[in-house]
């Protein structure tokens with residue numbers, strides 16, 4: 237079933253409520269997933285370096301994917317999913333270190349800046365490398381939508397923390413609730429989503445995902461905004 241051009245316009249309108257960086261990331265998802273039915277002009281060139289046809293779509297009929305699921309080499313899968321877990325471990329360490337900081341110290345500020353750029357860069361690259369493909373597969377659409385929605389929620393929480401006075405008790409309270417939320421997100425990815433995703437991917441899909449992630453992560457992190465909302469506009 238194809239979606240109408242009207243649905244497509246509605247999705248684009250939704251993007252208007254996101255910051256510029258997030259619009260770019262979400263739009264990429266739209267280009268390869270939600271709006272796959274759009275015209276060539278609207279979704280850009282599918283053969284650009286950021287996009288490639290998921291190989292499992294081409295090879296599932298040949299039996300190559302099934303032989304892969306029966307225990308053939310897993311190097312591609314290990315490459316992308318262990319790379320993402322490596323980032324998650326780094327995030328856990330940053331969260332631990334931030335919990336040990338106090339007041340509006342320069343250490344807290346520096347660590348929070350690093351955490352924000354790291355998490356936003358990771359989420360954007362993860363969406364472009366992994367979730368854009370998983371969204372196109374009916375078996376993993378629900379998990380993908382769930383995770384991308386959580387990425388948006390995580391962004392909002394980080395933006396709210398950036399707008400809150402670091403020396404206040406409210407900041408620490410918000411940070412604790414944020415870190416609990418984020419740990420839940422990455423645990424769910426590692427324990428539920430990634431193993432499920434691997435069942436629907438060919439080795440080459442995973443290799444391509446690893447390449448896209450490696451290419452996008454550093455530039456997404458460099459471009460991530462730490463304080464997209466004004467100070468003083470923090471939630472109560």
Ligand SMILES: [Fe+2]
Pocket residue numbers: 359362383387421425
């Ligand atoms: Fe994620």
Ligand SMILES: [Fe+2]
Pocket residue numbers: 320324358362422425
């Ligand atoms: Fe992740």
